[in-house]
Amino acid sequence: MTTTISILANIPEDLHDALQSHLxxxxxxxxxxxxxxALSLFLMQxxxxxxxxxxxxxxxxxxxxxxTAC
Numbered sequence: 001m002t003t004t005i006s007i008l009a010n011i012p013e014d015l016h017d018a019l020q021s022h023l024x025x026x027x028x029x030x031x032x033x034x035x036x037x038a039l040s041l042f043l044m045q046x047x048x049x050x051x052x053x054x055x056x057x058x059x060x061x062x063x064x065x066x067x068t069a070c
Contacts, residue, residue, distance in 0.1 A: 007035070019034060037057060040057035040060065
């Protein structure tokens with residue numbers, strides 16, 4: 001069974017501005033890549049990760065195509 005999670009999040013304006021600034025100066029990054037890297041790192045730091053989570057994190061950092069959940 002595949003579970004799909006759609007994320008709609010309100011973030012503080014300071015984070016939004018910082019993210020927007022980063023994305024404007026780093027065209028190889030996009031919002032999806034940033035959130036995949038951030039969420040997978042969060043899960044790894046709190047011990048809720050497995051090999052797949054670690055792979056998503058590394059793929060995000062080194063710009064490999066990420067599998068989509070659907």
